[in-house]
Amino acid sequence: MDAASTAVARPKGSVEVLSHLAAEDIVEINNIIVARMQSPVAVIPALADHLINAGGKRLRPLLTVASARLAGARDDACLKLAAAVEFIHTATLLHDDVVDSSELRRGKVAAHLIWGAPSSVLVGDFLFAKAFELMVEAGSLRALDILARASGVISEGEVLQLTRAHDLNLSQDVYLQIISAKTAELFAAAAEAGAVSAGAPDEQIQAMRDYALNLGLAFQLADDALDYGGATADLGKNAGDDFREGKATLPLLLAIERTGAAEQGFWERTIGRREQTDADFTRACELIRKSGALESTLDLAADFADKAKTALSPMTSNSWRTALEDLADFAVSRRA
Amino acid sequence: MDAASTAVARPKGSVEVLSHLAAEDIVEINNIIVARMQSPVAVIPALADHLINAGGKRLRPLLTVASARLAGARDDACLKLAAAVEFIHTATLLHDDVVDSSELRRGKVAAHLIWGAPSSVLVGDFLFAKAFELMVEAGSLRALDILARASGVISEGEVLQLTRAHDLNLSQDVYLQIISAKTAELFAAAAEAGAVSAGAPDEQIQAMRDYALNLGLAFQLADDALDYGGATADLGKNAGDDFREGKATLPLLLAIERTGAAEQGFWERTIGRREQTDADFTRACELIRKSGALESTLDLAADFADKAKTALSPMTSNSWRTALEDLADFAVSRRA
Numbered sequence: 223m224d225a226a227s228t229a230v231a232r233p234k235g236s237v238e239v240l241s242h243l244a245a246e247d248i249v250e251i252n253n254i255i256v257a258r259m260q261s262p263v264a265v266i267p268a269l270a271d272h273l274i275n276a277g278g279k280r281l282r283p284l285l286t287v288a289s290a291r292l293a294g295a296r297d298d299a300c301l302k303l304a305a306a307v308e309f310i311h312t313a314t315l316l317h318d319d320v321v322d323s324s325e326l327r328r329g330k331v332a333a334h335l336i337w338g339a340p341s342s343v344l345v346g347d348f349l350f351a352k353a354f355e356l357m358v359e360a361g362s363l364r365a366l367d368i369l370a371r372a373s374g375v376i377s378e379g380e381v382l383q384l385t386r387a388h389d390l391n392l393s394q395d396v397y398l399q400i401i402s403a404k405t406a407e408l409f410a411a412a413a414e415a416g417a418v419s420a421g422a423p424d425e426q427i428q429a430m431r432d433y434a435l436n437l438g439l440a441f442q443l444a445d446d447a448l449d450y451g452g453a454t455a456d457l458g459k460n461a462g463d464d465f466r467e468g469k470a471t472l473p474l475l476l477a478i479e480r481t482g483a484a485e486q487g488f489w490e491r492t493i494g495r496r497e498q499t500d501a502d503f504t505r506a507c508e509l510i511r512k513s514g515a516l517e518s519t520l521d522l523a524a525d526f527a528d529k530a531k532t533a534l535s536p537m538t539s540n541s542w543r544t545a546l547e548d549l550a551d552f553a554v555s556r557r558a
Numbered sequence: 559m560d561a562a563s564t565a566v567a568r569p570k571g572s573v574e575v576l577s578h579l580a581a582e583d584i585v586e587i588n589n590i591i592v593a594r595m596q597s598p599v600a601v602i603p604a605l606a607d608h609l610i611n612a613g614g615k616r617l618r619p620l621l622t623v624a625s626a627r628l629a630g631a632r633d634d635a636c637l638k639l640a641a642a643v644e645f646i647h648t649a650t651l652l653h654d655d656v657v658d659s660s661e662l663r664r665g666k667v668a669a670h671l672i673w674g675a676p677s678s679v680l681v682g683d684f685l686f687a688k689a690f691e692l693m694v695e696a697g698s699l700r701a702l703d704i705l706a707r708a709s710g711v712i713s714e715g716e717v718l719q720l721t722r723a724h725d726l727n728l729s730q731d732v733y734l735q736i737i738s739a740k741t742a743e744l745f746a747a748a749a750e751a752g753a754v755s756a757g758a759p760d761e762q763i764q765a766m767r768d769y770a771l772n773l774g775l776a777f778q779l780a781d782d783a784l785d786y787g788g789a790t791a792d793l794g795k796n797a798g799d800d801f802r803e804g805k806a807t808l809p810l811l812l813a814i815e816r817t818g819a820a821e822q823g824f825w826e827r828t829i830g831r832r833e834q835t836d837a838d839f840t841r842a843c844e845l846i847r848k849s850g851a852l853e854s855t856l857d858l859a860a861d862f863a864d865k866a867k868t869a870l871s872p873m874t875s876n877s878w879r880t881a882l883e884d885l886a887d888f889a890v891s892r893r894a
Contacts, residue, residue, distance in 0.1 A: 263718045317683060321676040340657035343679055344716045347653060347686070351709035354690055358703040366702070367694040373687035380680045382599045 235551025240284055243545050247287040247301060248280060254305040258352050269337050269345045273312055276330050281441075282412040283308045289416030289430040292542040299419045302360040303369075307412045309353035310369065314376055314408075316346035321384065322467060365415040372411030379403025388468045388496065390478055390489055397472055398439070401446075406438030429536040433546065436530035440553040443523035446471035448556075450510050462503045468496040472522070474506070476515035485509060523554045571887025576620055579881050583623040583637060584616060590641040594688050605673050605681045609648055612666050617777075618748040619644045625752030625766040628878040635755045638696040639705075643748040645689035646705065650712055650744075652682035657720065658803060701751040708747030715739025724804045724832065726814055726825055733808055734775070737782075742774030765872040769882065772866035776889040779859035782807035784892075786846050798839045804832040808858070810842070812851035821845060859890045 241248065259270040283304035290300035318324070319332040320339045326332060334342040350373070357366045383400045386392055413434035417427040449464040450473050464471050470493065478489045488509075492502050510516055527550040537543050577584065595606040619640035626636035654660070655668040656675045662668060670678040686709070693702045719736045722728055749770035753763040785800040786809050800807050806829065814825045824845075828838050846852055863886040873879050 261714055261717075263714050263721070265717055265721055266714065314683075317679050321679055339675075340720055341717060343653050343657055344713050344720065346683075347650075348710055348713035348717070350683070350686060351706055351713060354706035355703065355710060358699055358706055361699065363694055363697065363699065367691065370687055370690035370694055374684055374691060377680050377684035377687060378597055378599050378602065381597075381601055381677060381684070384676055384680065385599070385601060 235548050235553070235555045237279060237281070237284075237549055237552050239541075239548050240288060240545035243541060244284055244287050244291070247291075247304070248284070250298065250301050251280070251283050251287070251304045251308070254302060254356070255308055258305065258309070258356060259349065261348070265337060265341055266345055266348055269316075269333050269341055270312065270349060272330065272333050272336065273315060273327065274308070276327070280308060282311050282408055285409060285412040285434050285437075286416035286419075288542055288546055289413040289434070290420040292537050292540070292546070293417045293420035293422035293426050293430070294538075295416075295420035299360055299362070300416050302356045303362075303365055303415050303419055304412075306353040306356040306360070306369065307408070307415070309349045309356070310373055310376075311408060313346040313349040313353070314380075316342045316349070318380065321380065324463070324467075326463075360419060362415075362419055365418045368411045368415045368418065372407045375403050375407045379407070383469075387470065388493055389470055390475075390494055392470045392475055394472065394475065397470070397475060401439060401442040402435070405442040406435045409438030409441070410435035425536050429533050432533035433530045433550075436526045436533060437550055437553055440523045440526040440530060440550065443472060443519055443526065444554050444556065447473055447516050447519045447523070449473075450507050450516060465492070465503050465506055466498065468493045472519045473510050473515045476518050477506075477510040477513045480513035480515065481509050520554060527551060527554050571889070571891045572884050573615060573617070573620075573888050575877075575884050576624060576881035579877060580620055580623050580627070583627075583640070584620070586634065586637050587616070587619050587623070587640045587644070590638060590692070591644055594641065594645070594692060595685065597684070601673060601677055602681055602684055605652075605669050605677055606648065606685060608666065608669050608672070609651060609663065610644070612663070616644060618647050618744055621745060621748040621770050621773075622752035622755075624878055624882055625749040625770070626756040628873050628876070628882065629753045629756035629758035629762050629766070630874075631752075631756035635696055635698070636752050638692045639698075639701055639751050639755055640748075642689040642692040642696070642705065643744070643751070645685045645692070646709055646712075647744060649682040649685040649689070650716075652678045652685070654716065657716065660799070660803075662799075696755060698751075698755055701754045704747045704751045704754065708743045711739050711743045715743070719805075723806065724829055725806055726811075726830055728806045728811055730808065730811065733806070733811060737775060737778040738771070741778040742771045745774030745777070746771035761872050765869050768869035769866045769886075772862045772869060773886055773889055776859045776862040776866060776886065779808060779855055779862065780890050780892065783809055783852050783855045783859070785809075786843050786852060801828070801839050801842050802834065804829045808855045809846050809851045812854050813842075813846040813849045816849035816851065817845050856890060863887060863890050 255274060259267050259274065261267055286304035286307050287300050315327060316333060319327055320334050320342050324332050325335065353369070354366070357369060379400050379402070383404060386396065386400070410431045414427055414431040417430040422430070446464065449461055449471065451461055465474070474493065478485075488505070492498050492506065530550040531547050534543055534546060591610060595603050595610065597603055622640035622643050623636050651663060652669060655663055656670050656678050660668050661671065689705070690702070693705060715736055715738070719740060722732065722736070746767045750763055750767040753766040758766070782800065785797055785807065787797055801810070810829065814821070824841070828834050828842065866886040867883050870879055870882060
């Protein structure tokens with residue numbers, strides 16, 4: 223172990239190996255993204271750029287190219303699909319932030335607070351349309367079908383979450399159904415479409431879908447844990463958003479179940495009726511930690527990450543596969 | 559002329575001949591629409607149904623099937639495309655009503671006032687995704703491309719309108735650009751995709767696109783005139799919406815130009831700053847009528863309707879073509 227690696231206590235798993243392998247592809251994808259978000263209506267590229275260049279990890283398009291490359295793709299058919307996937311994701315974020323009245327996104331002021339909710343809704347629609355144009359150019363009806371279906375599932379998941387947002391009695395099953403639809407489905411479709419574009423056999427297409435679906439679940443569970451401080455209980459500046467919005471995520475649902483009647487009043491007030499004081503978040507974090515809800519959430523995330531890695535077994539063993547395995551570890555070990 | 563036709567002073571032109579010819583197709587399209595808006599998330603079909611079964615004329619899907627049938631289609635490939643076109647249109651209406659904070663749609667309370675703006679945004683996204691699923695099933699990448707591009711153009715037009723909504727100095731060119739994008743483009747794409755699905759030669763595909771683009775412009779201009787009482791100056795109960803929202807439509811823009819400096823203050827207050835009293839709409843209607851702005855708007859609509867009919871010249875002369883010609887006349891003669 224050299225000095226550099228001991229100095230930085232790097233968590234197990236990383237997205238860097240994958241980003242490095244896909245570096246050339248990502249440059250091309252970014253070029254496509256920038257070219258296709260242009261419009262003579264100036265507010266469209268301005269608003270799109272605010273979000274697209276806010277330093278997101280490009281995880282979903284990375285899954286599309288990694289899946290295509292791992293399945294043996296040598297051409298660039300996957301790049302337009304990858305850009306389309308990022309556009310679908312961005313459109314979803316724009317609409318989500320309007321729906322949730324969120325104030326921050328990727329550490330920046332949410333677009334609807336700068337350009338207004340109407341522009342955010344319409345620019346989301348614009349990007350969604352551009353995604354389908356790109357998919358048409360990619361030329362695979364099967365890949366198009368996969369991403370169109372995923373888009374429908376995402377909106378269904380969002381509506382389901384909206385109607386059950388502050389439900390203290392949400393079951394773990396319905397919670398998993400919601401995050402599967404609103405997060406994991408696009409991960410799955412991104413990877414599946416990549417494998418389809420590479421002309422992979424059905425067994426490999428299914429393997430890439432299974433990998434990414436489980437990876438998406440692991441990521442979302444870890445995200446939900448991070449909002450209460452995560453494994454390190456190190457509350458970042460954006461922690462507490464879910465609590466303040468009264469979102470029934472797994473750490474909260476488990477804590478509510480485990481703290482029982484004694485704390486029922488606290489949860490009903492802060493989540494059910496969303497009547498909160500500044501001290502409430504600290505108390506919620508304490509209850510969540512004491513009840514072991516964070517560990518349970520992260521254990522479940524780790525289970526999904528393991529399933530993701532196992533799903534890769536039909537794929538060739540090469541540096542792409544290793545990078546995807548690393549990404550699964552990263553999903554549960556990251557701190558932000 | 560029989561008693562029935564003299565008793566009702568029927569305006570020149572009608573949508574009835576077309577609806578009659580396409581009756582069987584419309585039944586099938588409605589079946590597809592109802593089947594595809596289902597979801598286990600109950601609010602989705604409830605909200606979609608509120609708008610879809612509110613008695614819209616199904617003009618756009620009618621254009622798709624009429625175009626396909628006129629181009630000789632004997633199979634049902636056009637029906638899924640037609641349903642997709644209605645879904646795109648419905649998604650656009652749901653988002654529009656949120657964007658404009660409209661209170662009424664098709665004579666009913668707007669969906670966002672019943673289910674909330676968040677659900678309207680997300681159900682719009684759901685219907686948009688379902689539209690693309692249907693297009694994939696229809697199996698034509700070219701038709702998909704046409705409708706994906708149209709969807710992008712529509713959102714661009716909506717954003718352009720949003721940024722120029724209360725601009726008293728909007729030029730007639732920019733106004734036509736806006737209604738071309740937000741209304742006529744989907745008419746054009748609906749007809750074009752129908753002809754493509756029928757395997758029509760390029761000349762006929764272009765003819766159907768040109769017909770429907772001009773028809774869409776005629777419809778929108780007549781709509782904008784109807785909002786100030788239209789040709790009959792008969793103010794329906796929904797007239798005045800554009801004025802109250804301060805929308806710079808052609809009747810208004812022409813009146814502003816023609817009434818000159820004398821009324822500048824009135825227009826700046828009522829449209830520019832949207833400070834209105836109940837009497838202002840009556841005064842606006844008077845100014846619009848006196849300035850001949852309504853006649854000019856309807857003359858322009860009639861010009862586009864004529865262009866629409868002329869565009870049909872490469873098509874076979876049969877009952878479908880006659881019905882489409884009648885529809886063009888209906889566009890400018892209707893009273894609601």
